[in-house]
Amino acid sequence: VVAPEGLSPDFWGFGPRARKTMNGVPYVDELIKEYLLFRGYMQTFSAFTAEQNRDATRTARVEPIVKMLLTHIADLDLEAVTDMWRTLVSRIFSQLPAPNERAATSLRASLLKLFLVTAIRQGRRDKVLDFF
Numbered sequence: 001v002v003a004p005e006g007l008s009p010d011f012w013g014f015g016p017r018a019r020k021t022m023n024g025v026p027y028v029d030e031l032i033k034e035y036l037l038f039r040g041y042m043q044t045f046s047a048f049t050a051e052q053n054r055d056a057t058r059t060a061r062v063e064p065i066v067k068m069l070l071t072h073i074a075d076l077d078l079e080a081v082t083d084m085w086r087t088l089v090s091r092i093f094s095q096l097p098a099p100n101e102r103a104a105t106s107l108r109a110s111l112l113k114l115f116l117v118t119a120i121r122q123g124r125r126d127k128v129l130d131f132f
Contacts, residue, residue, distance in 0.1 A: 026091065029052060032048065033045060033048065033049070036048060065084075065088070068084065069081065069084060069111060072084065073111065073114055073115050073118055074118060076115070076118065076119055076122065076124055076127045078115060078127070078130060078131060081111065081115060085108060085111070089104070112131075115127075115131065116128060116131060119131070
């Protein structure tokens, strides 16, 4: 798929990074809803919103998220780990009550430590250096 001129495929949600994290889906959903409202397609907007609410993928399922994070760490893909973490922060952790923010910070530190330990165990000094 070719992106329109001047825009990366990741912007549209079909680039390699977007496929890894599915970052683009909520953004595109919001664009669609905005368009439907702008055009005055109220019945279509209502149907789309109802479909979204029934969509099983909209709810945060922990197991696939953890599996994907651990896969990115095993692959030593720091960029994918970072991108996924940013998505989690913007979509989930930013909505946590203040006392739970410390748990999210602790989780981030643990994931980064795991990345470093994995890189060292695999003898990938380059990945350790990239980390810093």
